Amino acid sequence: MRRMRLHRLAKRLAGAVTALFAGSAVANSANCPRQYALGTSRVLAVDAETYPRVGLGSFPETLPLADHEVVLTFDDGPRPPNTEKVPTALAQKCVRATFFLVGRSPAAFPELVRRIATEGHTVGHHSWSHPMMSKIPLEQATEDIDRGIAADELALNGVSITTPSANFFRFPYFDSPPAVLDHLKSRGIAVFGADLWASDWANITPDRELRNLIERLTTARKGVILLHDAQARTAATMPFLRYLHENDYRIVHLVPAAPTVTNAEIPP
Structure with missing residues (x-):
């Protein structure tokens, strides 16, 4: 019963977060205090049923983006001092x-997680220990995923639960075994690959x-x-935002779609 209450609480939080983020992002685009800033063009609500697996680097399909629309995603944080420079x-x-x-x-830097969320960014999940999941048993993989979600939720909301507020997950190294993909699908968690990347995990210059x-x-x-x-090199590469602006690219902000509430979940 307690687990069911926590599950319902998480779903309500997800809906509230979606509404908050969507409203904030629209305001961000229209009311940015810097008149000629790049801004956020639109909000795209993503649910696992419509977009279960996206990113052409890993899967056959991706998000419905128009020409010159981009989504910015960041992995492996938060880790000071580099993460602090990115939201700035x-x-x-x-x-x-x-x-x-x-x-x-x-778990080590919860205040940075709260800063990311407070500034209107979406928090997704990337496991607890960043393993190659095809190299470990399914049970160990799912435990690592759940431990990561619980740590993220504790930092965000003060509750260590394995039902994520934002049901977004990206596999470490894009290593997505079929059994783990099926497991995430059964839980309504959308899996993100990517369409392009900077190769910033390699030893390259900014x-x-x-x-x-x-x-x-x-x-x-x-x-x-x-x-x-x-990565320090990525923090140093953030002038890329200027390139996007000068070349008429538009930023799309992803948020989790509000959960569908059935009659059975409505209290009498």
């Missing part, structure tokens, strides 16, 4: 992004990372972009 740069341009957190970091992004985006013209806020 985003705020300067009135841009909203999605951060996929590795649970060990929210200049090379920036050129990677520009070259790949010039070819793709739109898409879900993967970056790593824990």
